[in-house]
Amino acid sequence: MRYALSRLLQFLFVFIVVTFVVLAISRIGSDAPARDLAGGAVSQQQIDEVTQRYHLDQPLVVQYAYWLKGFVTFDMGYSYIQSQDVGDMFRQRLPVTLFIGFWATLIGLIIAVPGGVYSAYRRDGWSDKAMSFGSFAMLSLPALVLGVILSYLLSVRFVLFPLIGNYVAPWDDPWQHFRNFFLPSITLGVGLGAIWTRILRTDMIVTLQSDYIMLARAKGMSPRRVLWVHALRGSVLSLLTSVAINIGALIGGAVVVEEIFSLPGVGLRLVESVQTNDLLTLQAIAAAFVVAVVVINFIVDLLYAVVDPRIRHVRALA
């Protein structure tokens, strides 16, 4: 319980600092935030309205408090440049980004779990060598390069997938959903899978040498059960951390693949909003991404304690 509380405090601190920094950064170079928030050339009356609504006459800290309240309650204001409520924009576009992230993580795990476990089990065998060669190559293959090459091969040369994607929910039309999301997800998933394979392999090699594995084997348990139930459970922790650490990279990757495959997601809107100087959308999206990273890391920290009882009792470690 003390563990959870100290994590919670740290989480709140980091949360407040990073969201404040996002707000502060998005004000850099804006000599008249009211004008930028109202969308460029506007009347004095509109500027006054915006000033009133976002409390721009107050110091930045007060503005931040109001903005954070709006952000948390999903009342993020109205973007005059896009003529759209920012909350509605999220409702419309977030599913795209979430699906990319979800499928990419799933593909990564489908590659990494069997790959990592088997390489560790048959360590230094030919399959292990082939797999570490492959994962090293994939690790060095930027999503940008893989995405462009895949889109060239599979949507230009052989027209199997659409070159310009759009959002189709899987429950509306699973086939179209697959066609639109397969390439972006595989682009990100392969890279993640390569990282996780390496981490899982290293961790499993250590786990497989520990006493409780030897005990399980000595009891006559089948190697398969030892490997997939006992050993994997011990290694899930480092995999979990790595999944959390890579959330930031995954979000960045989502921005890139949305651009490559023209998927109308939140990342694509972020790029547009920087170009059009759409401050309101800009700060909302950047904050949403940063908050996603912080929250997921917090959840993983707590999960950690659930999976590994030693962490729950801090003193037991000392």
Add this chain to the structure above:
Amino acid sequence: MTVTIDLEQAIAEEATTRRRRRRPGSLGAWLGAAWLLLIGGMAVFADYLPFVRGYAQQVPYARNFAVHPGSDFWFGSDQLGRDVFARCIYGARVSLLVAISSILVGLTVGGVLGLAAGYFRGKTDRGVSIVADCLLAFPPVVIAILIVGRLDALSETGFSVLWWHPTRTWSVVIVLSLLSIAPITRIVRAQTLSLSQREFVVAARSIGANRRRILLREILPNLVPAMISVAFTGIAILLVAEGTLAFLGYSVKVPTPTWGYLINESRPKLRDAWWPTIFPCLMLFLTVVSFNLIGDRIARHFDVKEAAL
């Protein structure tokens, strides 16, 4: 007597097996080094090499259409009749320069922070760790776009400090350095923590060496192997980051070619001509692989465990 002989023999055997085990990994690193020398050399001396055309130069007979790769245009020409090979070489210049200068800044700042956190511990450590935590919470690409975009707006307002004026190149270097600080700090901190418990540091302290001497003469030199391997892996990561930024349109000012920009530039015409897009992709990939191979090799040579960024 026999015991010592056995021991010596065992040590010798151990050494040979270790050497044998290490040998197969080197080929990749040498190939990587060769590639980097080739690309780096061409990028530095591009202006003087007879076979590299100007990157913006239009070749008269290839004006306004894309020529297939061939003996004249090694990598073909793009839609405006410019030599893709030359553009790739000049692109290497910017990409490498930005990545290397950013990693140098990152190593300096991250090194100092990590060293302080790992050696003094206590409050310093807690402070540095929280700063690193906050920095790591920002998704790299997102924060990079945000900062570069805002610095653009800042430079439009005519902002300057003394003679310094924020240009795109500056913003990109600032952002990439900022991104590399937190991971490097973490690695240096972990290394310093374990080094400062080692016998030679305790010995130095016990004969009354002062803090400065311990930090600079005992700990710092032992951090160098890890730092070198981090530098190589870090450059690989920053090259990708720069490529991504350029691809999205947020790297160095537009007419200057960088790999990411080249990839994006001809992408709409991918159906008609694949070469202006695919060759920069290959250049980026091979260069990133090379840096990774060398970094990995150095890490294994010095047995550095936490060198992965």
